[in-house]
Amino acid sequence: MSKTVLTVDDSRTMRDMLKHSLVAAGFRVIQAEDGVHGLEVLAEEKPDVIVTDINMPRMDGFGFIEAVRRDPACRAMPMLVLTTEVDAEKKGRAKAAGATGWIVKPFDPVKLVDAIRRVTA
Amino acid sequence: MDPMAAIRDVFFQECEEQLAELETGLLRMEDGADDPDTVNAVFRAVHSIKGGAGIFSLDALVRFAHVFETSLDGVRSKRISVTPAVMKLLLRAADALADHVRAGREGAVAEPSKTAALVAEFTALNAGPTAASAPPPASAAPAAAATPTPPPEPAPAPAGRVWNIEFKPISSLYAKGNEAALLLRELGALGRVEVELHTESLPSLAEIEPEGAYLSWSARLYSECDETQVRDVFDFVDGDCTLSISLQAPQAAQPAAAEEPPEEFGFEFFPVTADTSESEHANEAAAEAHDHPEHHPAAVGPVEAMAAKAETASAVSATIRVDLDRVDRLIDLVGELVINEAMLSQRVLEAGLARASGVAMALDELEHLTREIQDSVMAIRAQPVRSVFQRMPRLVREVAAQTGKQVRLLTDGEGTEVDKTVIERIADPLTHMIRNAIDHGLESTEKRLAAGKPAEGVVRLTALHRSGRIVLEVSDDGGGINRPRVKAIAVEKGLIAADAQLSDEEIDNLIFLPGFSTAAVVSDISGRGVGMDVVRQSVTALGGRISIASRPGHGSTFTLSLPLTLAVLDGMVVSAAGHTLIIPLGTILETLQPREKDVHALDSELRVLALRGGYVPIVDVGLTLGYSDQPVEATQSVALLVEGEGRTKAVLLVDAIHGQRQVVIKSLEANYRAVPGIAAATVMGDGRVALILDVDAVVSGTRSDAPREPSLLEAR
Numbered sequence: 001m002s003k004t005v006l007t008v009d010d011s012r013t014m015r016d017m018l019k020h021s022l023v024a025a026g027f028r029v030i031q032a033e034d035g036v037h038g039l040e041v042l043a044e045e046k047p048d049v050i051v052t053d054i055n056m057p058r059m060d061g062f063g064f065i066e067a068v069r070r071d072p073a074c075r076a077m078p079m080l081v082l083t084t085e086v087d088a089e090k091k092g093r094a095k096a097a098g099a100t101g102w103i104v105k106p107f108d109p110v111k112l113v114d115a116i117r118r119v120t121a
Numbered sequence: 122m123d124p125m126a127a128i129r130d131v132f133f134q135e136c137e138e139q140l141a142e143l144e145t146g147l148l149r150m151e152d153g154a155d156d157p158d159t160v161n162a163v164f165r166a167v168h169s170i171k172g173g174a175g176i177f178s179l180d181a182l183v184r185f186a187h188v189f190e191t192s193l194d195g196v197r198s199k200r201i202s203v204t205p206a207v208m209k210l211l212l213r214a215a216d217a218l219a220d221h222v223r224a225g226r227e228g229a230v231a232e233p234s235k236t237a238a239l240v241a242e243f244t245a246l247n248a249g250p251t252a253a254s255a256p257p258p259a260s261a262a263p264a265a266a267a268t269p270t271p272p273p274e275p276a277p278a279p280a281g282r283v284w285n286i287e288f289k290p291i292s293s294l295y296a297k298g299n300e301a302a303l304l305l306r307e308l309g310a311l312g313r314v315e316v317e318l319h320t321e322s323l324p325s326l327a328e329i330e331p332e333g334a335y336l337s338w339s340a341r342l343y344s345e346c347d348e349t350q351v352r353d354v355f356d357f358v359d360g361d362c363t364l365s366i367s368l369q370a371p372q373a374a375q376p377a378a379a380e381e382p383p384e385e386f387g388f389e390f391f392p393v394t395a396d397t398s399e400s401e402h403a404n405e406a407a408a409e410a411h412d413h414p415e416h417h418p419a420a421v422g423p424v425e426a427m428a429a430k431a432e433t434a435s436a437v438s439a440t441i442r443v444d445l446d447r448v449d450r451l452i453d454l455v456g457e458l459v460i461n462e463a464m465l466s467q468r469v470l471e472a473g474l475a476r477a478s479g480v481a482m483a484l485d486e487l488e489h490l491t492r493e494i495q496d497s498v499m500a501i502r503a504q505p506v507r508s509v510f511q512r513m514p515r516l517v518r519e520v521a522a523q524t525g526k527q528v529r530l531l532t533d534g535e536g537t538e539v540d541k542t543v544i545e546r547i548a549d550p551l552t553h554m555i556r557n558a559i560d561h562g563l564e565s566t567e568k569r570l571a572a573g574k575p576a577e578g579v580v581r582l583t584a585l586h587r588s589g590r591i592v593l594e595v596s597d598d599g600g601g602i603n604r605p606r607v608k609a610i611a612v613e614k615g616l617i618a619a620d621a622q623l624s625d626e627e628i629d630n631l632i633f634l635p636g637f638s639t640a641a642v643v644s645d646i647s648g649r650g651v652g653m654d655v656v657r658q659s660v661t662a663l664g665g666r667i668s669i670a671s672r673p674g675h676g677s678t679f680t681l682s683l684p685l686t687l688a689v690l691d692g693m694v695v696s697a698a699g700h701t702l703i704i705p706l707g708t709i710l711e712t713l714q715p716r717e718k719d720v721h722a723l724d725s726e727l728r729v730l731a732l733r734g735g736y737v738p739i740v741d742v743g744l745t746l747g748y749s750d751q752p753v754e755a756t757q758s759v760a761l762l763v764e765g766e767g768r769t770k771a772v773l774l775v776d777a778i779h780g781q782r783q784v785v786i787k788s789l790e791a792n793y794r795a796v797p798g799i800a801a802a803t804v805m806g807d808g809r810v811a812l813i814l815d816v817d818a819v820v821s822g823t824r825s826d827a828p829r830e831p832s833l834l835e836a837r
Contacts, residue, residue, distance in 0.1 A: 010165070013132040013173040020124050055165045069296070078298040084172055100298040101357035106175030118307050118357065119299060 003120060004028045006047040008038040008064060009082065010056040014105075018051060021109035027116075035059025039067055042074055049120045050079040051103065051112075054094070062097040069098040078119035082107070132173045136222045139166040141511045143215050148514055151208050157197075164193045170222065179225040185236055186221075188243045189214050201246060210246065214239050216515055282345050283369040289337035294361035296332070305340060307354045312344025341369075445541070448501050455491075455498045456689070456785040462491045463782065463806030492783065495689065499540070503685075506584045506591070507535040509548045513555055513582060520559045527566060527577040528559055534584035539591045539685050546663055547593065547683065550656045554595040554679050555580060557653065562597035562677055572674070574598070590665075590707055591685055596678035602671040604628045611637065629669045629677075633657045664800060666765070666817050690803075692784050692813065693761070695775040698743030698753075701811040703784055703803060704761060704773070708816040712778065713760040715739075720755045728755065730772045737762065739772045740819055746798055765820030773819070786813065 005027045007018045019029045030045055032038035034056040050068065054061035061081055068074045078100040083090055094102055100119045103112055146163035171186035192211070195201035217239050286308070290301050308314050316338055323335045342351065351366050358364075466484055474480050510532050521528040539547075563569075563578035570576055583594040604625060611617045611631045623631075631637060632653050660667045665683035684690070684707075692703035719731040720739070729736040739760075743749040758774040765771065784803035789796060789812070800815035 011169045011173060012135050013128060013176065014169075016128045016131050017176055020128060055161075055168050057162065057165065076295070076298055078300075084168070084175070095297065095360065098297050105172050106178075118303055118354075120303070 002026050002028050003048040003116075004030060004045070005116065006030050006032060006038065006041060006045070006050045008032045008035065008050065008052040008056070008061070010034050010053065014053065014082070018112075021107075021112055022116075025109070025113045035061065035064030035067065038064050039071075042068065042071070046074070047077070049116055050077055051082060051116070052079060053082045054090075062093060065094070065097040065099050080115055080119065129177055132177065133222065133226045135173065136170050139170050140215070140219050140222065141508070142166045143218070144511055144514060147208070147212055147215055150203060151212070155203065160193070160197050164190065164197050167193055167218065170218065174225065177225075179221075181236075182218075182221045182225050185240065186218060188240050188247075189218060191247050192243050195247060207246065210239070210242055212514075212518065214243070216518070219515075282343070284340075284342040284344065284346075284348075284351055285365075285367050285369050286340040286342060286351065287337070287365040288340065288355070288362060289364075290334045290358065290362040292330075292332055292334040294358050295334060297361065299358050299361065301336070301338065304354055304358065305338060308340055308342055308351070311346045311350060311354070312342055314343075315341040443501075448498075452498050452502070455495050459491055459495060459689075459783065459785055460804050460806070462488055464808060465806075467806035495783070499689065502541045503538040504541050504544055505536045505538050506544060506547070506593075509544055509551060510535045510582060510584070512548065513551070516552060516555055517559065517580065520556050524560055525566070526559060526563055528563065529577050529579050530555075531579060531581045532583070533581070537584040537586060537591060539683070543591070543663065543683055543685070546659070547681070550660050550667075550681065551582070551593065551595070553653075553656050554681070555582065558595050558597040558599070558677070558679070562599040564600045568600070572600075586685070587682070590682045593681040593683070594678055595681075596676060598676040601673040601675055601677055602629050602632070602669070604673070607631050625671075629671050632669070633667070661817070690784050690786050690801075690813065691781070692803075693781050694779040694805075694811070695742075695759070695761070696777050696779065697746070697775045698748035699776075700743075700746075700748050701779070701805065701809070702742065702775070703811050703813040704763070704775075705800075705813065705816060706781065708763045708765065710762045710764055710770070713762060713772065715755045715758070715760045715772070715774075717756050730755070730760070732762070732772075737770050737772050739774060741774045742814070742819070743774075743776070745819060763816050763820065765817040769820055771820040773814075773816075784811075784813070 005018075005022050007015055007022070007029060008031075009015050009018065010033055015031050015033075019031065022029050030041060030047060032041045035052075036058045038050070038052065039059075052061045052064055056064075059067070065079055065081070068077060068079060079098070081094040081099045081102040082105055083094065083102050084105045091102060101115055103115050143163055143166040146159050146166065149159050150163065167186055167190045171183055171190055174182040174186060189211075192201060192214075196203060196207075196211075201207060217236055221236070288301070288304070290299075294301070305314070305316055317340070319337045319339065320335070322337070323329075329335070344351075348366060348368070355362070355364055466488065469480055469484055513532070514530055517528050517530040558580045559578070563580070564572070564574075566576050569578065579598045581594070581596045583592075583596075585592050608617075608623065608628050608631070611628075611634070612619045612621075614637065616631065616634050616637065617623070633656075634654060637654065657667050660681055660683070663683055665681060667682075668680050669677060670680070671677040690703070691706040693706055693709055695702050695704055713730075713732075715730055720728055721731065721736070722728045728739040730739050739755060741752050744752050753774055753776070755774060758776060759778055761773045761775065761778075763771055763773055784805075786801045787803055787810075789799060789802045792802070796812075798815055798818050799812045800818075801813045802810050803813060805811050
């Protein structure tokens, strides 16, 4: 059975791009537009992995990750952060919030799938 | 369509929305808003554009967005304070970013000279306060040097490399959703792996922490890869495990390897690459921008009227995107439905069925439903005028810079909704009116100061709904229309007779005459031979009207009034000389029964009606449109008091009123040709065509002394 990825990003371009790359790699993709929406989707579905942006309205990526980690049903879910920054501080913050790993934007579809494979069984 | 091309389209569409968001946010900041939401939204807009641009390798755009973003980040973190100068820089950068986006869409590169200057300013801005508060970028280098350098043996042995990896997760690794098995599996991607599990520290079941980490692994990787590749596998779990990676001595590359003392490398995992500080990025970008003067100026296409429906609220409510053609088809069909419903009513009436009969009542219900469907369908096309308003601040900045005037634009009523077609067509007239207001309306700064006004001129743009129309006002607090000069010019150009007696209002209206231009030197901005007459023409073509009110020393107000939709109209059905006509309901103030003593004839053609102490010209509709040669007796007719453009009133004489109904507008111009005095046509319930009266044209035809328009009689 194909794995399900939840992508959380406020940019339609990025959502489309992620979906395009992931569907091509055989994943099933569900989408959310920001952290709040992401949590709503998680109430309905349990994806195998979450890919989230950081800068989003209503609830940003850090807030979203923390909220997911607090939820007993989702706290062990692998979560990858999409970041344009490569600096250690941003990575550190993402990790402190509970992120499993990160993908540096602009991502290359191969690396994206690699990163997902590294955190999902 | 190729999926990447489709995503690219989405990207540019989204860019327009983000740019609109950016502009709105910046203007709010200019007004003093410094709440985190506004600043974050502004930052996010630029950040999103940068992120998307990266996908499509729009490098120039990415570089510029990055520098811009860095400054916004500074603003966000209060490292940079928002002074008026900084605000101006940010606004100009928003314009430049828009240029970059549009250039990117055309596959070109934005004008580098403009950008380079901005980049330099940003660099200065970013570097300035940063130097004091944050560690300078140079300090990153020693930090990098302090991190453990790659393995002692720099020269890699050509063959038979074996990596010894000791890996002991701590519980935080699992808490973040990582999985030791997956990492070890990932190692296998680099080469053959032998893994050994250590269970020594596993406590007895009674003592076990359910979420503790007790297991550790030793792995032996037979691979020619270098250390970075091995470390990369464990990149995500840096800090959540103890890890040692060492290269086994080549000669000892046998299974029975010499045990290396396990080292604790808890801190070893800092990224090897020195993290470049943001300002260093900025410097690079600035340097690059300077280093590439060969960038060609962008062939920036016409600024497309993108419907920026970017409302913060709309992101929350669910929306769908529908092809406009489908909506238009629906509107057409509903229009036909309305006509059919009217025809059915007519038939029922003709069949002589009682008003209270079941059929008639069911029909009433149907009429009600039809009306509701029509309203709902029209609402689909309605959009707030925000998308047009959002383009104006940029225009104001540009014109202000060109004229050297200080201008502040105030807008009100951006949320006012109007049909999409109307929105698309008001952009040009509005642009021209605003240019005109700044260029001609506002005085120069010196003159303003001399007149005791603030140096900064104010242009106000307002939208509101008034009696079924949308009213757009552009007002300035300038000197008002210089009437003696306007009149002198009109005389000089032979537009009016030298001895013409004109009211103030009539003089003001002279500026709408074709070929009239008040500027002594045709300026670069309002000039180009395009005057207010063109604005007036395009507005009239939309079924709208434009008027002007001016007070010397206090400024002028241009009022543009347009129908909310170009598809339907509420009208009064009347007959004149045996012909059925529709008069737009919005123009009718009241109906009257004229009395003999109130009607006064001024000459053989013009009659006026005394009404509440004033006199209103009378228009015999049948005569004016040429249906009849004989003027009707005012007392034998029904009179409608109507108001046209600029609040000029007239009394229309018709034979009878037949009722009120909503009609579907069918363009006469598109189906036949333009007819003076007639705005459009419609199909009535009995299937016959009825003409819709152009009240403005008819009313303005009564002003015989007004030189602006040939009378309808002459036009025929």
